[in-house]
Amino acid sequence: MLEPNGPLPPEIYWRRRAVAIGAMVLGLALVIWVAFALLKGGGDHRTDAKATSTSSAVATTKPTGSSTSSAPDSSSAKPSGAAPAALGLCSDQSLAVKVTVGQPTYKVGEQPQFGIVITNISSAACERDMGSGLQLVQVQSLDGQRRLWSSTDCYPDGTPDMRALAPGQQAAFTVTWSGATSQPNCAGDRVQVPAGPYTVVAQLGSVRSAPEPFNIF
Missing domain, CATH: 1.20.5 (Single alpha-helices involved in coiled-coils or other helix-helix interfaces)
Incomplete structure (x- = not known):
């Protein structure tokens, strides 16, 4: 410095x-x-x-x-699918049976057709097996004294047919008759019924329809 x-x-x-x-x-x-x-x-x-x-x-x-x-x-929070409630068995008192004839008159040899309608007349839904083996369709003389044919004589067994009926709902069936006589267990010979007036009734359990008339000529 x-x-x-x-x-x-x-x-x-x-x-x-x-x-x-x-x-x-x-x-x-x-x-x-x-x-x-x-x-x-x-x-x-x-x-x-x-x-x-x-x-x-x-x-x-x-x-x-x-x-x-x-x-x-x-x-x-979404509701899950609930299983449907099981229906009770339709009692005989909850059902009504009606039979109808396809036409009022048939010729000898023709095969008459009958309609069966089963109605739930109760206030609750129910179910019942209405298979053909449990339905009874029967042709009688006009006065009801003579039995000529029954749907269960030769075909006592039938496929089960479970039907669920809401109140007032109906189940309908059709039965065709060959026009020949029959006996329980399909015994004896079956022969063609002659011309004349007849009635048909239908039944399920103890419930029986009113007779419905028809003619064969």
């Missing part, structure tokens, strides 16, 4: 240089501190932005999570 030159004593010049150097060092330190503070402040801002972004993401996904969690509640 150069020796100070001037009219003043050398100590004064050295003191001035020391003050100037100190001021320079202090100014440099201040600049460095300000720069560091700025850099540090910028880092906090980026951290805050990141935190805000994270919070926003959480806030966005939270309703989705809530919706997903509510789905099982709405699903469980």
Whole structure:
């Protein structure tokens, strides 16, 4: 370092240089501190932005999570399919039987057709086996004193036919008669009935229809 030159004593010049150097060092330190503070402040801002972004993401996904969690509640609230209640057996008192004739007159050798209608006359739904083996259709003389044919004489067994009937509902069946006589267990010879007036009745259990007349000529 150069020796100070001037009219003043050398100590004064050295003191001035020391003050100037100190001021320079202090100014440099201040600049460095300000720069560091700025850099540090910028880092906090980026951290805050990141935190805000994270919070926003959480806030966005939270309703989705809530919706997903509510789905099982709405699903469980749906009524499940209930098994249908078992129907009771139709008693004889809950049924009515009616028989009809296809036409009022048939020729000898023709095969008359009879219709059977079974109605649930009760106030409750019920079910009943109405298979052909349980239905009885019978042709009689006009006065009902002589039995000529029965649907169960030669065909006592029949396929089960379970029917469910609501109140007032009907089940309808058709039976064709060959026009020949029959006996229980299909015993004896079967012969063609002669011309004349006849009646037909139908029965299920103990329920019997009113007789329906028809003619063969």
